[in-house]
Amino acid sequence: MKVVVFGGTGRTGQHVLTELARAGHDITLYGRRAPQSWAGKAITGQLDDRRAVAHALQGADAVVCALGSSRTGAVCLPASRSVIAARIPGLRYITVAGAAVDVPGDAKAMVDRIIGGIFRVLMRKMLAERQAEYQDLAASDLDFTMLRPPMLTDGPATGNWVLSWDTPVSKRIARADVAQAMVAALERKDLIRTAPFIAAAKRKPVT
Numbered sequence: 001m002k003v004v005v006f007g008g009t010g011r012t013g014q015h016v017l018t019e020l021a022r023a024g025h026d027i028t029l030y031g032r033r034a035p036q037s038w039a040g041k042a043i044t045g046q047l048d049d050r051r052a053v054a055h056a057l058q059g060a061d062a063v064v065c066a067l068g069s070s071r072t073g074a075v076c077l078p079a080s081r082s083v084i085a086a087r088i089p090g091l092r093y094i095t096v097a098g099a100a101v102d103v104p105g106d107a108k109a110m111v112d113r114i115i116g117g118i119f120r121v122l123m124r125k126m127l128a129e130r131q132a133e134y135q136d137l138a139a140s141d142l143d144f145t146m147l148r149p150p151m152l153t154d155g156p157a158t159g160n161w162v163l164s165w166d167t168p169v170s171k172r173i174a175r176a177d178v179a180q181a182m183v184a185a186l187e188r189k190d191l192i193r194t195a196p197f198i199a200a201a202k203r204k205p206v207t
């Protein structure tokens with residue numbers, strides 16, 4: 001697939017690049033800068049520049065968005081809005097938000113609802129942005145998948161991750177595992193227009 005990556009310089013994004021390359025995808029980075037070590041295709045541009053994003057997405061099959069979230073918001077939401085506005089038929093869009101985002105059908109455990117409530121107070125703008133992002137994606141006709149991980153950790157991929165639909169199943173997951181799941185999601189039609197939780201596996205997969 002021809003895949004455009006947002007956030008390729010980030011901590012999850014660098015693992016995304018590794019996984020995409022391993023799977024043989026044709027990668028183009030889009031962002032305000034390319035990683036210093038990156039020798040592949042890269043386009044410099046702003047995420048809220050809809051014309052520039054639409055131009056970068058011409059001929060692409062998919063976008064993988066691993067952008068970081070700023071406390072003040074205004075990073076991931078403009079990126080998703082630019083992709084939606086590009087209206088590219090059949091484009092696959094994989095993004096990563098967080099387990100505190102609420103989606104219809106959730107049945108979060110009490111502890112996760114409490115953690116979500118704390119996040120909503122401490123990171124009000126950021127969480128509001130991610131919530132709005134989900135709502136915009138759901139209202140669009142884009143073939144999106146929004147993964148919702150718990151706290152991210154560094155370190156190597158374990159490959160031991162699981163998706164779940166009603167509630168998170170762990171409190172931490174490695175960024176490398178999230179990246180693996182994002183790239184795997186490119187090939188999964190059953191994940192189109194869904195926002196599963198992703199977590200380190202500790203019980204039988206629900207998917």
Ligand SMILES: NC(=O)c1ccc[n+]([C@@H]2O[C@H](COP(=O)([O-])OP(=O)(O)OC[C@H]3O[C@@H](n4cnc5c(N)ncnc54)[C@H](OP(=O)(O)O)[C@@H]3O)[C@@H](O)[C@H]2O)c1
Nearest residue numbers: 007008009010011012032067068069097098149150151152
């Ligand atoms: N931290 C956690 O425990 C946690 C938990 C659940 C979910 N998440 C979510 O997981 C995602 C990935 O997290 P991460 O820690 O891997 O991210 P990260 O390392 O903070 O990602 C930084 C990336 O975002 C880009 N970026 C940030 N602000 C930007 C802006 N204003 N304009 C353009 N690019 C911008 C950076 O580009 P430059 O190189 O140009 O700066 C870089 O590529 C985030 O969306 C986060 O909300 C995190």
